[in-house]
Amino acid sequence: MNRCIGLLLVAAPLVLAACGDAENGAVSDPDVFRLDLGTFTAPAGESFLCSYTDTITTREISVISAEGIQGPGGHHLTMYYVDNKRPVGSVPCSGTTEMLDWHFVVGAGGEGMGEGGLVDLAEGLAIKIPAGKQLMVQAHYINASGADQEVHDWMDIRTTDPSRVKAYAGDFVVLDDTFEIPAHASKESTSICEITEDTQLSMLLGHMHETGTHYKLETLDENGSPLKTLIDNAWQPSYASHPPVSTFTMEEPLVIPAGTRLRQTCSWDNTSSTPMLFPTEMCIAFGYYFPGESRRMCERVDEAAP
Secondary structure, X not given: OOOOOOEEOOOOOOEEOOOOOOOOOOOOOOXXXXXXXXXXXXXOEEEEEEEEEEEEOOOOEEEEEEEEEOOOOEEEEEEEEEOOOXXXXXXXXXXXXXXXXXXXXXXEXXXXXXXXXXXXXXXXXXXEEOOOOEEEEEEEEEEOOOOOEEEEEEEEEEEOOXXXXXXXXXXXXXEOOOOEEOOOEEEEEEEEEEOOOOEEEEEEEXXXXXXXXXXXXXXXXXXXXXXXXXXXXXXXXXXXXXXXXXXXXXXXXXXXXXXXXEEEEEEEEEOOOOOEEXXXXXXXXXXXEOOOOOOEEOEEEEOOOO
């Protein structure tokens, strides 16, 4: 595999080791570094490739956005830092055990979307990567061609000087992974969770895959009745990689007080001949909250009947 991901992190701006080529070019912006996954095979069907890079941070890095390129069938690229270093190379992602020491940083990519990021942080916010951490990129593909395909993915990571950061942000997640969508059937799944700490968000989005038909996230009053709708999307297949995003400034964030209950409702139409479970399909709300540097989950409190 042609890998070109070496870069030098120094106390001055990031310096990218020479690795440009005619296809993707060199990165000239001193605030941007590239993680190039090289050429690899995206097998027919769904796949997750984990590329553990030789990039180790030598100081704290403040990340504000990312741009990415994927081949046909590309769903998204996500960058993490890991606590326990792995051998450098690309391997099929093995599952939840492998993910225990991953820390999400930023996402980008999607087939044919050009060099576009999924979301940008609000002005003044950044994601902190501590010193001494290995960077990893996960490439998610849904290759519907019926044959293996050679693809070439990369991510450009934009950073900023820590002196410009007003606050660091962490990721906020509302997760329903308990559903099963029968073959040749429609399905709706509803889950309820409770916010355990006062939370202010700079960004919020819903996430499902291509069989999704509707996504809704709302707050509930003390009687379980809808209080406020946060997201209400008639789902489109393109939203799987580039969903509608609600953004907020640091001065006027979306504030969700501790004790608030959220109800998440996802609907799908499975036209395939096999049942669908998480993570082939998904039902997730994702956002960035501040100040914070770790993941904040909305704790599930009720198994609502579908």
